[in-house]
Amino acid sequence: MRLSVDKINQASPYWVVQLDDMLFRFRTENDVTYRIGFYKDSYLAREGVYHFFISNTNDTFAPHDPKVFSVISLVLEEFFSQEEPVMLYICDPRDHRESIRSRLYERWFNSYSKRDDLTLHTANIDFDGYIVYTGMILRKDHPLYNEVIASFDEFVKDAPSSIPLEPK
Amino acid sequence: MRREKKGGIIMSKDSLIKYRTAEERAAAIRGMLNLKNEWLDYVNKREVELGLA
Numbered sequence: 756m757r758l759s760v761d762k763i764n765q766a767s768p769y770w771v772v773q774l775d776d777m778l779f780r781f782r783t784e785n786d787v788t789y790r791i792g793f794y795k796d797s798y799l800a801r802e803g804v805y806h807f808f809i810s811n812t813n814d815t816f817a818p819h820d821p822k823v824f825s826v827i828s829l830v831l832e833e834f835f836s837q838e839e840p841v842m843l844y845i846c847d848p849r850d851h852r853e854s855i856r857s858r859l860y861e862r863w864f865n866s867y868s869k870r871d872d873l874t875l876h877t878a879n880i881d882f883d884g885y886i887v888y889t890g891m892i893l894r895k896d897h898p899l900y901n902e903v904i905a906s907f908d909e910f911v912k913d914a915p916s917s918i919p920l921e922p923k
Numbered sequence: 924m925r926r927e928k929k930g931g932i933i934m935s936k937d938s939l940i941k942y943r944t945a946e947e948r949a950a951a952i953r954g955m956l957n958l959k960n961e962w963l964d965y966v967n968k969r970e971v972e973l974g975l976a
Contacts, residue, residue, distance in 0.1 A: 774969045794962045798951040803934030806955070808962045839933055845955045882952060899934055906939040910948060 756837055758793075763829045768822040777805065777834075781826055787817040791830055796843055799910055800903075804841045807831070807860075828863055835873060841893040841903060848885035857888035864892060872896070876904055878911040 760773035769781040778792035789812075793805035809827065811817050834840050846856040857877075864875045877890040891907050893900065942948040970976040 772975075774966070774973060774975070778966065778969060780970075780975070790966045792962075792966075794958060794965070796955070796958075798940065798955050800934060800938045800940060802938045806958055806962070808959055810959075810963060810966070841934070843955075845952075845958075847956050847959065849956075880952065882949070887952070887956070899936060899939075902936055902939060903934075906941075910942070910951070 756840075758830070758833045758837070763826075763833055766825075767829050768825050771826065771830075779830060783817070783820050783823060785818050785820060787820075788812045789823065789826070791827065793834060793842070799843060799906060800841075803839060804843055804903075805834075806843050806845070807834075824859075824863070827859075828866070831863055832867065832869075835867075835869070835892070835894065839894070839897055841891065841897065843891050843907075844889065846888040848887055854888065857890070860890055860892070874900075874904075876907060878908070880911050 757776040758773075758779075760771055760779060763771050763779070767781070769783055771779050771781045773779055774790075775792070777794075778790070780788060780790050782788045789809060791809045793807055796804040796806055817823075831842075834842065844856070844860055846854075861875065861877075864870055864873065867873070872894055873892055874895055875890060875892050877888070880887040880889060889911055891903070893903060897903060940951075942951060967976065
């Protein structure tokens with residue numbers, strides 16, 4: 756699957772550079788460089804499922820910039836305009852920014868003009884005393900919609916909270 | 924059976940991974956949580972390849 760940077764740049768407030776089929780980079784007016792993209796999952800499915808990631812320079816907090824959200828939205832929209840896209844996210848609780856990430860995805864979903872075509876399916880996993888926020892977004896017309904949802908539910912259920920997050 | 928189209932393999936029912944035990948699932952969750960580090964390594968590698976690092 757190759758996403759189109761040309762489509763993204765038609766509306767993006769910042770110039771986006773494509774580093775790979777599903778990987779992009781842009782720099783803001785605050786001189787913060789973001790990398791954003793999708794990475795193939797191999798834990799829920801062997802094909803067709805991708806994790807969404809974003810990181811900024813040094814992966815730290817950056818000044819609030821609403822244009823960043825606009826760029827993220829365009830990249831996500833381009834992803835969901837593809838055939839059979841499934842996006843997965845799992846928010847690492849170890850840096851204590853997991854709820855911020857989770858809210859970002861929900862905020863994008865709620866603001867997306869075509870959200871009626873998509874399902875946002877979330878789950879919180881109690882894992883080693885942490886709450887791990889996870890979610891999946893897929894198109895309602897996905898040919899394996901029910902199977903993918905069921906597989907995700909099966910995956911997140913009954914995660915053993917006694918098993919440590921970090922292997923000892 | 925794997926479904927194919929131009930551009931690669933697309934998802935089939937066989938694509939979905941089943942875990943037999945809670946421990947296997949826990950290990951998978953741990954793996955997922957470490958994916959971002961893997962992604963960051965890949966990003967750095969691409970930037971070096973493209974002379975953008």
